[in-house]
Amino acid sequence: MTRFGMIRLTARTARTAVGPGVFLALLAVAAASLVVAAPGPVEGALTGALRYDLTSNAGAAERELRADGVGVPPVGPSTNPSASGLTPADDAVWGALEDQLGELHASMGPTLRASVAPAQFTTVTDAVAVSTLPGEPPAQVTELALGADPRFADRIRIDSGRLPEPVVAGGDVDVVLSTACAEAAEWHVGDRRSLTTPTGTRVVRLSGTFTPRDATDPFWTHTSSLVRPSVLAGVSGSIVVVQGYLAPVSWPEVSTVAAPVRSSIWFRIDPGVVTMATAGALVSEIRAFESQTHVLGPATESSRLEALRFSTRAPTFIDASVRRGAVSLQALAMLAAGPASALLAALVLAARLFARRLETASRVMSARGSGRLRLHAVTAASALAWLLPGAVGGVLAGRTLGGTTPTGGTVLVTVAITAIMPSLVAAGRWDGTGAGLLRARVMAEIGVLTVAAAAVLVLVRNGAASSSGTESLNPLLVAGPPVVALTGAIVALRVLPVALRGLAVLGRRRPGLTTFLGAARSSRTVSGGAAAMTALTLGLSIAVFSGSILSTLSTGIGTSSRLATGADLRVSASALSDDQLRTVAAVPGVRRIAAVSTDRGVDLSVGASHATISVLVVDTVALNAVQAGVPGGLAVPASLGHTDGGPVPVILSRRAADLVDGEPLSLAGHALTVAAVAPSVTSLSNSTTWLLVDAAVAPELLTGIPSPEVALVRLDGTARPDLVTQAVRRAVGTDPTVTTPAELTRARTASPALTGLWQAAVVASALSGICGAFAIVMTLVLGSGARSRLLAVLASLGATRRDERALTAWEIGPTTVAALVSGGAVGVLLARMIIPVMDLRPFTGLAGTATTVIDVPSTTAFAGAFCAVVLLVIALSIVALRATHGRRTRRPMAEG
Amino acid sequence: MTAPAVLNEPDILCTDLVRIYRSHGVEVQALQGLNLRVEPGELVAVVGSSGSGKSTLLTILSGIDRPTAGGARVAGHDLALMGPRERVGFQRRQVGFVWQQAARNLLPYLTAAENIAAVMAIARTAGPRARVRRTDEVIELLGVGDARDLRPVRMSGAQQQRVAIAVAIANAPRVLLADEPTGELDDAASSDVLAAMRTVNVESGVTTLIVTHDPSVSQHVRRTVQIRDGRTSTEVLRTMRVDDEGEEHHTAEEFAVIDRVGRLQLPDAYVTSLGLRDRVRLGLEPDQVTVRRDDRTHDGS
Numbered sequence A: 001m002t003r004f005g006m007i008r009l010t011a012r013t014a015r016t017a018v019g020p021g022v023f024l025a026l027l028a029v030a031a032a033s034l035v036v037a038a039p040g041p042v043e044g045a046l047t048g049a050l051r052y053d054l055t056s057n058a059g060a061a062e063r064e065l066r067a068d069g070v071g072v073p074p075v076g077p078s079t080n081p082s083a084s085g086l087t088p089a090d091d092a093v094w095g096a097l098e099d100q101l102g103e104l105h106a107s108m109g110p111t112l113r114a115s116v117a118p119a120q121f122t123t124v125t126d127a128v129a130v131s132t133l134p135g136e137p138p139a140q141v142t143e144l145a146l147g148a149d150p151r152f153a154d155r156i157r158i159d160s161g162r163l164p165e166p167v168v169a170g171g172d173v174d175v176v177l178s179t180a181c182a183e184a185a186e187w188h189v190g191d192r193r194s195l196t197t198p199t200g201t202r203v204v205r206l207s208g209t210f211t212p213r214d215a216t217d218p219f220w221t222h223t224s225s226l227v228r229p230s231v232l233a234g235v236s237g238s239i240v241v242v243q244g245y246l247a248p249v250s251w252p253e254v255s256t257v258a259a260p261v262r263s264s265i266w267f268r269i270d271p272g273v274v275t276m277a278t279a280g281a282l283v284s285e286i287r288a289f290e291s292q293t294h295v296l297g298p299a300t301e302s303s304r305l306e307a308l309r310f311s312t313r314a315p316t317f318i319d320a321s322v323r324r325g326a327v328s329l330q331a332l333a334m335l336a337a338g339p340a341s342a343l344l345a346a347l348v349l350a351a352r353l354f355a356r357r358l359e360t361a362s363r364v365m366s367a368r369g370s371g372r373l374r375l376h377a378v379t380a381a382s383a384l385a386w387l388l389p390g391a392v393g394g395v396l397a398g399r400t401l402g403g404t405t406p407t408g409g410t411v412l413v414t415v416a417i418t419a420i421m422p423s424l425v426a427a428g429r430w431d432g433t434g435a436g437l438l439r440a441r442v443m444a445e446i447g448v449l450t451v452a453a454a455a456v457l458v459l460v461r462n463g464a465a466s467s468s469g470t471e472s473l474n475p476l477l478v479a480g481p482p483v484v485a486l487t488g489a490i491v492a493l494r495v496l497p498v499a500l501r502g503l504a505v506l507g508r509r510r511p512g513l514t515t516f517l518g519a520a521r522s523s524r525t526v527s528g529g530a531a532a533m534t535a536l537t538l539g540l541s542i543a544v545f546s547g548s549i550l551s552t553l554s555t556g557i558g559t560s561s562r563l564a565t566g567a568d569l570r571v572s573a574s575a576l577s578d579d580q581l582r583t584v585a586a587v588p589g590v591r592r593i594a595a596v597s598t599d600r601g602v603d604l605s606v607g608a609s610h611a612t613i614s615v616l617v618v619d620t621v622a623l624n625a626v627q628a629g630v631p632g633g634l635a636v637p638a639s640l641g642h643t644d645g646g647p648v649p650v651i652l653s654r655r656a657a658d659l660v661d662g663e664p665l666s667l668a669g670h671a672l673t674v675a676a677v678a679p680s681v682t683s684l685s686n687s688t689t690w691l692l693v694d695a696a697v698a699p700e701l702l703t704g705i706p707s708p709e710v711a712l713v714r715l716d717g718t719a720r721p722d723l724v725t726q727a728v729r730r731a732v733g734t735d736p737t738v739t740t741p742a743e744l745t746r747a748r749t750a751s752p753a754l755t756g757l758w759q760a761a762v763v764a765s766a767l768s769g770i771c772g773a774f775a776i777v778m779t780l781v782l783g784s785g786a787r788s789r790l791l792a793v794l795a796s797l798g799a800t801r802r803d804e805r806a807l808t809a810w811e812i813g814p815t816t817v818a819a820l821v822s823g824g825a826v827g828v829l830l831a832r833m834i835i836p837v838m839d840l841r842p843f844t845g846l847a848g849t850a851t852t853v854i855d856v857p858s859t860t861a862f863a864g865a866f867c868a869v870v871l872l873v874i875a876l877s878i879v880a881l882r883a884t885h886g887r888r889t890r891r892p893m894a895e896g
Numbered sequence B: 001m002t003a004p005a006v007l008n009e010p011d012i013l014c015t016d017l018v019r020i021y022r023s024h025g026v027e028v029q030a031l032q033g034l035n036l037r038v039e040p041g042e043l044v045a046v047v048g049s050s051g052s053g054k055s056t057l058l059t060i061l062s063g064i065d066r067p068t069a070g071g072a073r074v075a076g077h078d079l080a081l082m083g084p085r086e087r088v089g090f091q092r093r094q095v096g097f098v099w100q101q102a103a104r105n106l107l108p109y110l111t112a113a114e115n116i117a118a119v120m121a122i123a124r125t126a127g128p129r130a131r132v133r134r135t136d137e138v139i140e141l142l143g144v145g146d147a148r149d150l151r152p153v154r155m156s157g158a159q160q161q162r163v164a165i166a167v168a169i170a171n172a173p174r175v176l177l178a179d180e181p182t183g184e185l186d187d188a189a190s191s192d193v194l195a196a197m198r199t200v201n202v203e204s205g206v207t208t209l210i211v212t213h214d215p216s217v218s219q220h221v222r223r224t225v226q227i228r229d230g231r232t233s234t235e236v237l238r239t240m241r242v243d244d245e246g247e248e249h250h251t252a253e254e255f256a257v258i259d260r261v262g263r264l265q266l267p268d269a270y271v272t273s274l275g276l277r278d279r280v281r282l283g284l285e286p287d288q289v290t291v292r293r294d295d296r297t298h299d300g301s
């Protein structure tokens, strides 16, 4: 015979509770895999959001780390010509620069270095006049800038002629122009013109014309007049400005004879490499790089390139995104509290169920002299035998699902929570109702209430202040909702028995047994459902709360989009021509248009002193018509259009009003009177310190009114905004930006951070619903022994199956209903209390706190889906339990 | 944890044992001053109708429950004063028990042999090798070789109880307690199990106390104690004499039990046939005590 000891006994004991054991193991798998997997998608979503923000909010130029300087970059060969990738001739001129740019790249911090592409540069002379040679027919008045680039040949395709030849000392300078430029300059391939430089005259020959291989390459944004000519208004007709490339090896000779040289060097930050985890390091490395001056040596002649200082707007965008990320993380952590607590409750209940299954065996072992400690050890080990593989499997599954490698500490904590904690619960004694247990309950309740009160107090007093601007989690915000929800559960657990006793009293007066008996039993066993109650209350409150966060966010984003647009449609550019405005006004569906000009740096007399201010000029009648009923619209008083010879009425921005502080104002000798004060941030201008005058009176106040930068458009009521937007885009060309509130909202809500939040809210609600329902079902199963004993007695008294069902319903009904009621109430309370102190500004883009919106549809959807999941799982489980009921009661183990 | 070496101490000694159950404000006196003395190696049956307190007595004697008052000593341990550690040792080495339901005796998921080994493992009374030997021993002693690799559900009722006895004596206890070991069995199986108990008693000398509501058990044991309303009332001693022709003569004598303070219970039959009620007259004769009806109370009613 094989030996049989404690280990085999434990193993066999563990195997007897297959049902609860498998359930325990599955819960452990679920819990552990969630804990381990969650950081992966969360990190992924935050990184996705960061990249999205960097790509869609920041322009290509804003993502670049760029330095501009006057002077010629160093000339000379590289230290390792064979590695430079340049021809030996080019390397002799450009190699040194390439080397130094490489060193510059290498001098960056590691994160920045990995996030940027190798340096690119342009170096170009100022444009100087080129004229046809004597005796040749006159052509378009043209100014020519000369640039050189050792890699230019790779970026262009020659349309006619050929690439420029190197300059033979003092001889003709070969250039290539883009075909568009050559046409504008009326310059034909092979034609020679003379270039007048401060140091003398050189003959320039057009050797060929080209078009860019890839017109969308952001490289071209660093050039002007290269791909397309610029046209300036001159005294006698227009002047065409073009830039040409000369042979790279000729740059040293030409750059010294020509006009001042300007150089730009830039590193493009690749959004696809940036991650949320490294964002902080990236920003600080960028700042460090920006704070240094870089000298490209060696010091040669006078024209050497001055010290460079790089700058970029990327940190602004990264910081904004990180702040949004912090809000998301905060919200995600709060959402996670729902399923986490529900899972914990389910684990605890499943562990008790498991222990219940081992009870008979435990009693036998105990009677045979198994000490208490050993008995607990056997139970704990039996539970662990199921839990540990589950937890380990969960960790492995989570690692695969989440695509992350958890740290040893994470694994330890995960296993401790999902395997060791439940097995200790299984081994512990839970059936006691002694004074000690009651005291422990009161102590625990007082503890939770104290923590909740403290959390609420601190949150309400300075929650927002402590949370904004940091990427780290505010532990108070994370712990607050679950603790408050726990308080709700505690209160419900105390109130429910009282209510049920009241019901029982009522039930006694009614015919039929079940109301009285059900309520009376329920009132005594409520505490048994504490775990289920807690899980459900937490789950639902978090579901309602997350619904509210999301509706607050989307409402806030909608509001800020409407504020930012300030009309049905907004067209903006650095300058909108009369032509463009006319075509916009002519687009079908456009009813009215109000063009706003901003004259910056206007000198305003404020009392005895002066202030610099922006003056917005707009036809206020048109503006009122366009902005009627638009949120954030400027309500222009009717008086603004009329001066009647008296002081000119103006509207001041809040910031401007603060600046002038009630002093008498005058502009160009005209006294002003403040008709109204408006919010500083408007859709009319990007200036915040402004005064607004009507277009009718503006000419008297300003020397010249600049072209409008913004046009606000009102559409016909019947027009389809998307179609009109497309038509307006076609009408104004690619340069102006056309926005509508809907498009802005769509762009902002498309951020992975927001979609991630939505998904997380849905997953969290579903998970906590399922786990909460399981907790209810397990409570039912735990009470099945007592119930069937009672039912046996009742059956002999003539109770029907209906009474039986009613009693079963009474066992879980009150807990479920109370949990759902308290959960809903706590959810609304949380939304009212915590959302106002959450800093959602990074998301909504609003200047102030977003108003908490407990939006009925989305909150109801979340709460409703949660309740539906709970009820469905309960119903399914009861059906499943009933199906196995017969087998269960015929077990030979039944206690006599 | 060794038993104090008191010379001539009985293995079971109950003196005025009281156990009162209190639940929901109702008191039930399950034992009301029970006296019982069982000498080492004796085989005693305690017979009483249902609800007379037999199981209560046995749960106290096995250390699972505690007396409310009175004294109970088993194998030298004072059960009223026993702490948890002592109790564990007591249950491991000094007592074995057999209950009516297999579920209380055997772990349903283990075979007979494993059940026997398991109690030894729990009690840590033997090393792994000794456990194997002892398992074989008790299996042979109880003749349950057929059931050795069966789980309880596959065994017959008699086999279950024989295995239960094997489990109970696996740790070689001084006292074996059995509560209605034949309660769920038919007559043949009952005899079988009682025979097994007798065998174990004779072979291993373990002091054995069987508790049952079945009066016929008394035919299988030498000494039967009657228990009524939580008190021992009468005792039957059965003697067997083989006469000169080699025939067995069984005689059974019934005794009433008198406690230390002189209380005794009259059998129901005596009380009803003489119509004894409320008060009786006692008379002391040179060699006996008489109990007579008090005629005055009868005339008065």
Ligand SMILES: Nc1ncnc2c1ncn2[C@@H]1O[C@H](COP(=O)(O)OP(=O)(O)O)[C@@H](O)[C@H]1O
Pocket (backbone or CB within 6 Å): B021, B022, B023, B028, B029, B030, B048, B049, B050, B051, B052, B053, B054, B055, B056, B057
């Ligand atoms: N745990 C208990 N709680 C309350 N009363 C009990 C309990 N156990 C037994 N009793 C009562 O004590 C009396 C003796 O019971 P018991 O010892 O089981 O008798 P027996 O085994 O002889 O049938 C009975 O009236 C019974 O109802």
Ligand SMILES: [Mg+2]
Pocket (backbone or CB within 6 Å): B054, B055, B056, B180
């Ligand atoms: Mg009994």
